Amino acid sequence: MSFPILSLLILTPIIGALTLSLSSSTQLKNKTIFLSGLWITTGEFLLSLLLPFFYDKSKNGYQFIEFHTWFDKFDINYYVGVDGVSIPLILLTTFLVPICLLCSINSIQNRAKEFVIYFLLLESFIIGVFVSIDIVIFYVFFEAVLIPMFLIIGIWGGENRLYATFKFFLYTLAGSVLMLLAIIYIISKVKSGNIELISDFTFDQQIELVLFLCFFASFAVKVPMFPFHTWLPDAHVQAPTSGSVILAGVLLKLGAYGFIRLSLPFFEYASLYFQPMIFALSCVAIVYTSIVALRQLDMKKMIAYSSVAHMGFVTIGIFTLTQDGINGAYFQMISHGIVSAALFLIVGVVYERHHTRMISDYSGVTNVMPKYSFFFMVFMLSSVGLPGTSGFVGEFLVIMSTISVSVYLTFFTAIGVILGASYMLLLYKNINFGDLKSDIKQLADLTNIEIFYFSCLAFLTMLLGIYPKLLFEMINKSISLSII
Amino acid sequence: MINLFQFIPEIFILSLILITLCFGLFNKDRAISLNTLGFILLSILLLNYGKDFYSSTQISLNTINLFVLSKIILSIGSIVFILLLKRPLKNENLYRYEYVLFLLFAILGSFVLISSNNFLTAFIGLELQSLSLYLMAAFNTKNLSSNEAGIKYFSLGALSSGFLLFGISMIYYDTGSFNIQNLDNFTAISEIGLSLVLISLFFKVSAAPFHIWTPDVYEGSPTISTLFFATLPKFASLIFLFRVYQELNISDIKSLNYIFQMVCAISLLVGVYGAITQKVIKRLLAFSSINHIGFMLLGIMSYQFMSEGTLFFYLIIYLITTFGIFAVLLNLRTVDGEFTKISQLKGLRFTSNSKSISMLVFFFSLAGIPPFAGFFAKFFILSASINDGFILLSIIAVLSSVIAAFYYLTIIKNMFFNKSEIELLDDNNKTGKVIFISSGLIITLFFIYPDPLINLVDNLFK
Numbered sequence: 001m002s003f004p005i006l007s008l009l010i011l012t013p014i015i016g017a018l019t020l021s022l023s024s025s026t027q028l029k030n031k032t033i034f035l036s037g038l039w040i041t042t043g044e045f046l047l048s049l050l051l052p053f054f055y056d057k058s059k060n061g062y063q064f065i066e067f068h069t070w071f072d073k074f075d076i077n078y079y080v081g082v083d084g085v086s087i088p089l090i091l092l093t094t095f096l097v098p099i100c101l102l103c104s105i106n107s108i109q110n111r112a113k114e115f116v117i118y119f120l121l122l123e124s125f126i127i128g129v130f131v132s133i134d135i136v137i138f139y140v141f142f143e144a145v146l147i148p149m150f151l152i153i154g155i156w157g158g159e160n161r162l163y164a165t166f167k168f169f170l171y172t173l174a175g176s177v178l179m180l181l182a183i184i185y186i187i188s189k190v191k192s193g194n195i196e197l198i199s200d201f202t203f204d205q206q207i208e209l210v211l212f213l214c215f216f217a218s219f220a221v222k223v224p225m226f227p228f229h230t231w232l233p234d235a236h237v238q239a240p241t242s243g244s245v246i247l248a249g250v251l252l253k254l255g256a257y258g259f260i261r262l263s264l265p266f267f268e269y270a271s272l273y274f275q276p277m278i279f280a281l282s283c284v285a286i287v288y289t290s291i292v293a294l295r296q297l298d299m300k301k302m303i304a305y306s307s308v309a310h311m312g313f314v315t316i317g318i319f320t321l322t323q324d325g326i327n328g329a330y331f332q333m334i335s336h337g338i339v340s341a342a343l344f345l346i347v348g349v350v351y352e353r354h355h356t357r358m359i360s361d362y363s364g365v366t367n368v369m370p371k372y373s374f375f376f377m378v379f380m381l382s383s384v385g386l387p388g389t390s391g392f393v394g395e396f397l398v399i400m401s402t403i404s405v406s407v408y409l410t411f412f413t414a415i416g417v418i419l420g421a422s423y424m425l426l427l428y429k430n431i432n433f434g435d436l437k438s439d440i441k442q443l444a445d446l447t448n449i450e451i452f453y454f455s456c457l458a459f460l461t462m463l464l465g466i467y468p469k470l471l472f473e474m475i476n477k478s479i480s481l482s483i484i
Numbered sequence: 485m486i487n488l489f490q491f492i493p494e495i496f497i498l499s500l501i502l503i504t505l506c507f508g509l510f511n512k513d514r515a516i517s518l519n520t521l522g523f524i525l526l527s528i529l530l531l532n533y534g535k536d537f538y539s540s541t542q543i544s545l546n547t548i549n550l551f552v553l554s555k556i557i558l559s560i561g562s563i564v565f566i567l568l569l570k571r572p573l574k575n576e577n578l579y580r581y582e583y584v585l586f587l588l589f590a591i592l593g594s595f596v597l598i599s600s601n602n603f604l605t606a607f608i609g610l611e612l613q614s615l616s617l618y619l620m621a622a623f624n625t626k627n628l629s630s631n632e633a634g635i636k637y638f639s640l641g642a643l644s645s646g647f648l649l650f651g652i653s654m655i656y657y658d659t660g661s662f663n664i665q666n667l668d669n670f671t672a673i674s675e676i677g678l679s680l681v682l683i684s685l686f687f688k689v690s691a692a693p694f695h696i697w698t699p700d701v702y703e704g705s706p707t708i709s710t711l712f713f714a715t716l717p718k719f720a721s722l723i724f725l726f727r728v729y730q731e732l733n734i735s736d737i738k739s740l741n742y743i744f745q746m747v748c749a750i751s752l753l754v755g756v757y758g759a760i761t762q763k764v765i766k767r768l769l770a771f772s773s774i775n776h777i778g779f780m781l782l783g784i785m786s787y788q789f790m791s792e793g794t795l796f797f798y799l800i801i802y803l804i805t806t807f808g809i810f811a812v813l814l815n816l817r818t819v820d821g822e823f824t825k826i827s828q829l830k831g832l833r834f835t836s837n838s839k840s841i842s843m844l845v846f847f848f849s850l851a852g853i854p855p856f857a858g859f860f861a862k863f864f865i866l867s868a869s870i871n872d873g874f875i876l877l878s879i880i881a882v883l884s885s886v887i888a889a890f891y892y893l894t895i896i897k898n899m900f901f902n903k904s905e906i907e908l909l910d911d912n913n914k915t916g917k918v919i920f921i922s923s924g925l926i927i928t929l930f931f932i933y934p935d936p937l938i939n940l941v942d943n944l945f946k
Contacts, residue, residue, distance in 0.1 A: 071934060073793075073942070074867065136863075140854040140931070147848060150893070154901045162901060166893060173853075173889055177882035181870065184863070184878075188871045 222255030241348030328397025508581030594720030633704025651680025831904020
């Protein structure tokens with residue numbers, strides 16, 4: 001296809017951001033700025049909807065390929081294309097960004113123009129990561145994501161935002177530079193940055209192990225896996241609601257996407273070699289962070305820890321190296337992207353009204369905000385993994401695929417499910433039921449805008465839960481290629 | 485018979501000096517703007533006929549390209565510098581045409597240094613350059629710290645010149661020749677002599693552990709002089725260091741190679757370690773430049789893989805970034821004098837769009853975060869060094885750049901996250917604004933359209 005849809009997807013937000021930044025800020029009202037941002041991102045979403053329609057599911061390999069030489073001398077090219085693994089994530093991104101803007105119309109009062117600009121840049125960088133099939137351009141976008149996120153947390157975050165944003169940036173950077181060295185080494189061996197060519201190349205086994213660890217350092221921080229997860233609660237708690245939404249919804253998936261797209265096909269031997277280590281870390285992540293989540297007093301922190309636990313399922317699923325496992329992990333990624341984003345929005349709704357995130361400050365919310373409680377329940381149950389919601393399919397497939405590897409693994413993942421149910425139900429109970437506190441009485445129920453985006457998210461969770469084939473059709477073929 | 489043809493660039497500058505000397509007595513404004521014109525002419529001359537100047541000599545084509553490209557960069561840098569210097573000098577009542585004369589002498593020294601094939605000529609070039617720098621450091625005669633900076637620079641610089649001369653004489657004693665190109669059959673004495681020469685050059689480019697003068701001189705000198713120290717003379721000395729490394733095959737001499745690697749590693753680490761706690765922005769930039777020198781030394785060592793291209797590319801990006809940062813700094817003043825502390829940058833985001841965004845670009849670029857050009861500069865250097873097998877040094881380099889990201893982020897934090905405490909005056913210097921905006925654009929747009937810069941470097945080394 002000659003129509004450069006992927007470049008257009010990358011460029012639309014950037015052009016939008018440029019136009020916005022050139023307009024004089026004094027004349028524009030906040031609302032106009034947000035509306036124009038919304039128009040751009042909605043257009044982007046519609047544009048990205050073209051991808052699944054025109055994507056040919058029967059073909060192998062990448063489609064919508066665009067190729068331009070970039071650095072001749074190093075054989076590094078602007079080489080983009082998508083396959084079944086990247087399309088759902090692109091859709092998730094373009095779907096979540098307008099919601100992020102929608103939910104901040106009221107809460108972001110100062111420097112609205114900058115806010116919208118950073119979000120637009122963030123969107124285009126994230127899409128850049130998902131479409132690139134040259135390893136250097138992948139790295140460029142992967143790193144560039146840090147800049148707008150650093151500014152979003154730092155400018156609009158909570159009281160401890162500087163600590164959180166510095167920790168976020170430096171942690172991620174420290175992981176990524178090792179990957180950079182590995183990438184350079186790979187390019188010096190393969191003499192090309194093309195992902196497909198690198199997949200065909202076999203490295204020395206010892207070297208492959210080292211290279212795998214370098215990539216692992218970067219992705220494990222991003223996912224985040226157990227010992228590297230400490231930046232996540234801080235970043236989530238301090239970030240504005242929209243920042244948390246995009247962080248939990250999409251940025252965490254960059255790591256898992258990296259595992260599927262790069263680590264597995266590049267390093268088959270090392271993936272198998274390090275399987276036990278990753279299982280061990282993921283099990284610790286699932287059980288330990290679930291228990292930690294049980295004891296949290298801050299709603300956002302609890303959901304942040306639950307994210308770590310849920311991403312533990314994803315890493316286990318990916319490294320079972322079976323079709324079912326990766327399918328399940330991928331489904332869990334998408335489902336977690338929707339559900340955790342929704343949960344952070346849920347927290348944001350009451351935070352905006354009551355200006356506290358402490359669980360103990362809320363009680364009996366269901367009496368004054370019935371619609372809110374309804375949506376909260378939908379997402380809570382989906383996060384727990386109730387059949388019929390998207391959370392169930394992913395967790396079920398992952399647990400099923402672990403049986404072929406080890407029964408102990410199944411045991412720990414199952415415990416994770418139970419613990420997950422207990423902290424989510426606890427959270428729901430403490431906030432929605434019980435005596436109505438006097439200072440909660442005047443809280444207003446959801447506005448129309450909020451109902452709108454919550455219903456979109458709820459619809460998606462139900463749809464994927466009831467008809468998961470929609471997603472599997474898309475990813476099956478591409479994933480089966482990446483494990484062989 | 486000496487062929488004067490190859491000295492045309494140097495003779496050109498010399499005549500510029502004489503003209504400025506005569507003209508400056510009557511009209512300093514015009515004498516200074518005349519130099520802009522002169523350097524524009526010189527760069528056009530070099531761009532078009534640069535290679536012909538050396539065609540009658542026996543210098544290899546690669547070296548000729550090196551001469552021409554570095555001289556072009558020096559003269560373009562001088563144009564930018566001369567355009568920039570008027571306002572800051574006027575602000576401190578230092579606007580005299582002698583300043584430009586020192587600049588011209590320093591550039592002349594750099595030209596001689598770059599293209600010298602003989603240790604004695606190199607010494608003369610280096611001294612000509614350094615003596616002008618001492619004067620520029622102490623140019624603000626009424627300011628105590630400026631005087632201190634000048635004297636500190638001079639005394640330490642004189643010491644290092646002594647090292648250089650001593651080293652040269654040892655080499656002469658051993659081989660009976662001053663010539664750089666045909667030195668071989670080293671004995672231990674030559675090696676000691678060469679290591680002294682190297683130490684002196686490390687001092688000039690302020691590589692650690694010979695960097696002690698850098699923070700003090702940077703801080704004490706007038707900011708416009710600091711900009712000069714940080715860019716052009718350092719560039720010239722680095723090119724000469726590169727030539728010494730290449731011509732003498734230092735990579736084959738075990739002891740010297742060892743020194744080189746140690747200095748590189750120490751520079752990388754000392755640079756970041758020193759910069760973390762700094763509160764004065766010029767001191768921070770001094771330490772950060774030491775870190776970047778570490779990267780450049782890595783580039784010098786790994787020239788075998790991709791020739792001079794990577795080093796030059798890094799240098800060009802570094803020069804552009806430094807010019808941009810200083811153009812912003814020179815444009816800012818506090819109510820009670822020059823602006824010095826990082827904390828005074830607080831709230832710059834609210835006072836000036838263009839300045840804060842350019843600074844954001846520059847510092848993210850220095851930190852090596854894509855998509856800015858600084859990332860690609862580091863990427864190429866690291867590619868070269870990994871290909872040449874300097875794995876450990878590369879790991880040190882990337883880890884140091886993570887730590888470096890911390891203090892660059894601190895500056896960005898001050899500009900973007902904090903409310904302003906002190907009122908910053910805007911100089912509203914149009915040329916300065918043009919310079920920092922255009923360098924910011926180059927740094928950003930390189931990602932989208934890298935060809936012009938890459939081709940410039942590439943073509944000259946074909």
